[in-house]
Amino acid sequence: MKVLVGVKRVVDANIKVRVKSDGSGVDTANVKMAMNPFCEIAVEQAVRMKEAGTVTEIVAVSVGAAQCQETLRTALAMGADRAILVETDQEVQPLAVAKVIKALCDKEKPGLVIMGKQAIDDDCNQTGQMLAALLGWPQACFVSKIEVNGDTAQITREIDGGLEKLSSKMPLVMTTDLRLNEPRYVTLPNIMKAKKKPLENVKPADLGVDVAPRLATLKVAEPPQRTAGVKVDDVAALVNKLKNEARVI
Amino acid sequence: MAILVVAEHDGARLKPGFLNTITAAKKIGGDIVALVVGHQSSAAAEAVAKVDGVSKVLHADAAMYAQPTAENITALVLTLAKDYSHIVAAATGFGKNFMPRVAAMLDVAQVSDISDVVSADTFVRPIYAGNALATVQSKDPVKVVTVRIASFDVVADSGGSASIESIGAGPETDLSSVQSQELTKSARPELTAARVIVSGGRGMGNGENFKILEALADKLNAAVGASRAAVDSGFVPNDYQVGQTGKIVAPELYIAVGISGAIQHLAGMKDSKVIVAINKDAEAPIFQVSNYWIVDDLFKVVPEFTSQLG
Ligand SMILES: Cc1cc2nc3c(=O)[nH]c(=O)nc-3n(C[C@H](O)[C@H](O)[C@H](O)COP(=O)(O)OP(=O)(O)OC[C@H]3O[C@@H](n4cnc5c(N)ncnc54)[C@H](O)[C@@H]3O)c2cc1C
Ligand SMILES: Nc1ncnc2c1ncn2[C@@H]1O[C@H](COP(=O)(O)O)[C@@H](O)[C@H]1O
Numbered sequence: 001m002k003v004l005v006g007v008k009r010v011v012d013a014n015i016k017v018r019v020k021s022d023g024s025g026v027d028t029a030n031v032k033m034a035m036n037p038f039c040e041i042a043v044e045q046a047v048r049m050k051e052a053g054t055v056t057e058i059v060a061v062s063v064g065a066a067q068c069q070e071t072l073r074t075a076l077a078m079g080a081d082r083a084i085l086v087e088t089d090q091e092v093q094p095l096a097v098a099k100v101i102k103a104l105c106d107k108e109k110p111g112l113v114i115m116g117k118q119a120i121d122d123d124c125n126q127t128g129q130m131l132a133a134l135l136g137w138p139q140a141c142f143v144s145k146i147e148v149n150g151d152t153a154q155i156t157r158e159i160d161g162g163l164e165k166l167s168s169k170m171p172l173v174m175t176t177d178l179r180l181n182e183p184r185y186v187t188l189p190n191i192m193k194a195k196k197k198p199l200e201n202v203k204p205a206d207l208g209v210d211v212a213p214r215l216a217t218l219k220v221a222e223p224p225q226r227t228a229g230v231k232v233d234d235v236a237a238l239v240n241k242l243k244n245e246a247r248v249i
Numbered sequence: 250m251a252i253l254v255v256a257e258h259d260g261a262r263l264k265p266g267f268l269n270t271i272t273a274a275k276k277i278g279g280d281i282v283a284l285v286v287g288h289q290s291s292a293a294a295e296a297v298a299k300v301d302g303v304s305k306v307l308h309a310d311a312a313m314y315a316q317p318t319a320e321n322i323t324a325l326v327l328t329l330a331k332d333y334s335h336i337v338a339a340a341t342g343f344g345k346n347f348m349p350r351v352a353a354m355l356d357v358a359q360v361s362d363i364s365d366v367v368s369a370d371t372f373v374r375p376i377y378a379g380n381a382l383a384t385v386q387s388k389d390p391v392k393v394v395t396v397r398i399a400s401f402d403v404v405a406d407s408g409g410s411a412s413i414e415s416i417g418a419g420p421e422t423d424l425s426s427v428q429s430q431e432l433t434k435s436a437r438p439e440l441t442a443a444r445v446i447v448s449g450g451r452g453m454g455n456g457e458n459f460k461i462l463e464a465l466a467d468k469l470n471a472a473v474g475a476s477r478a479a480v481d482s483g484f485v486p487n488d489y490q491v492g493q494t495g496k497i498v499a500p501e502l503y504i505a506v507g508i509s510g511a512i513q514h515l516a517g518m519k520d521s522k523v524i525v526a527i528n529k530d531a532e533a534p535i536f537q538v539s540n541y542w543i544v545d546d547l548f549k550v551v552p553e554f555t556s557q558l559g
């Protein structure tokens with residue numbers, strides 16, 4: 001089975017972004033970028049399935065600017081076999097990404113697509129579900145465990161009240177949750193090997209996809225800041241504050 | 250303009266987020282029609298009919314909706330979509346699962362997790378773990394919107410008298426089926442509806458130690474939450490996770506115990522009215538968003554706190 005994995009290049013999870021003073025967006029110039037953590041979990045899942053013999057080929061896909069090549073090289077160093085960059089300098093929103101990956105699926109015919117549940121920059125949590133819809137495939141979102149047996153998959157997914165067991169037909173689009181696995185670190189030899197793996201470059205127009213944004217961002221603002229609090233010396237003082245000052249207990 | 254709000258329930262009772270979602274729908278403006286999808290779910294439909302602001306309930310009751318899949322709910326919503334300017338649901342695990350599927354089938358964007366309504370086509374949504382608030386305008390003919398429940402008040406769950414119309418089931422797809430659910434049992438309030446939350450982090454050391462938080466929570470009639478580190482370490486189940494990629498909460502009082510205050514955790518709780526932190530590290534970032542904090546060993550502070558509450 002061939003697997004396609006969607007990887008997004010985002011601002012590193014440890015960085016607290018700043019809003020630009022003109023309100024046009026957040027400042028991403030000279031900020032450390034990385035693969036979206038949920039996409040790392042997605043690549044790791046694909047690699048483990050290949051190691052287990054269920055998967056024969058892993059294709060990593062990223063939609064965005066030329067620099068997404070770095071993210072794809074990381075996916076290749078983790079164990080993906082080849083990569084496709086769908087290059088555009090335009091802002092790409094989830095529906096556009098889903099359409100692009102749908103077009104690639106029509107060509108590549110994977111048996112499984114693995115995406116992250118959420119990109120930590122736009123916090124949309126949409127793209128995998130949208131792709132499943134466009135393909136007319138089942139979806140398994142927020143997955144913490146999956147076993148594929150021929151043309152069905154047994155899935156455990158995280159829901160608000162606990163866990164849900166889902167049985168699904170293949171082909172399938174799944175999105176990863178945090179408990180699915182712990183991604184491996186890339187090693188230097190694997191980074192070297194990744195440099196020789198194929199990385200194809202296409203444009204959205206080559207796939208016949210219009211990626212024009214549907215949502216216009218009118219402004220981006222700082223969230224309200226909390227007022228400074230106080231350190232209290234002991235529990236008695238805390239209880240007193242909560243009762244008589246904050247009046248919440 | 251008419252707004253279709255998809256209700257979340259357990260067959261008998263409404264899930265808390267629905268009442269907040271109606272507040273958002275009222276702010277959008279227009280007739281509010283609620284869709285109740287379930288099996289043997291008349292009690293849920295009746296509960297929705299009483300909710301303030303709902304003008305009509307569409308009730309689709311069928312065995313296939315006992316534990317509905319995203320594919321089947323989507324298929325049903327699509328049969329109704331043409332009559333509505335907005336399709337709205339809470340940004341809970343339920344809403345996040347099927348709403349983007351609906352949007353893609355309608356070839357429109359989804360506006361995820363809105364924290365405010367500016368106008369019928371313009372919404373505010375947090376991005377980058379809540380470190381920025383984007384105001385976005387949808388140009389699509391139908392607005393598919395999910396609502397951050399912590400950002401909206403609840404409407405009254407009584408006083409309304411909407412009519413209930415039974416509608417047939419939508420098309421059934423056999424793409425996937427729910428086999429079972431393992432739900433965390435608790436007599437405490439739900440995290441996203443609780444007035445007080447007591448959360449534990451890696452500092453709790455193990456799952457057994459969460460008992461001291463539960464004792465505190467019981468005194469305060471609080472829900473118990475956790476950081477990702479506490480969930481990943483297996484101290485508590487996944488549904489306890491508060492944060493950017495877990496549950497977003499904004500209770501009257503949030504007590505963070507043995508939690509450092511990573512960006513991703515703050516994203517899920519920094520809109521709480523009053524925040525208390527207990528941490529032995531005097532430099533813990535959680536203090537930057539706290540109203541009150543104690544620098545000390547939690548194993549000393551928490552039992553003392555519980556006993557002083559009498
Ligand atoms: C993609 C992604 C998504 C994430 N999503 C989330 C999310 O939704 N929610 C979330 O919480 N995190 C999330 N995280 C993880 C986040 O970055 C932090 O790793 C996590 O919040 C840390 O949890 P913690 O504060 O419990 O642990 P730590 O950072 O290890 O902090 C433990 C704290 O306990 C204190 N402590 C230890 N012992 C005691 C004691 N005896 N008495 C008092 N204090 C004590 C320590 O001083 C320390 O401050 C995410 C990370 C990534 C990359
Ligand atoms: N530009 C992109 N390129 C490749 N994959 C993407 C892109 N945007 C989103 N995805 C995939 O969709 C997931 C969810 O993103 P989102 O819906 O934006 O939160 C990510 O974890 C990726 O797997």
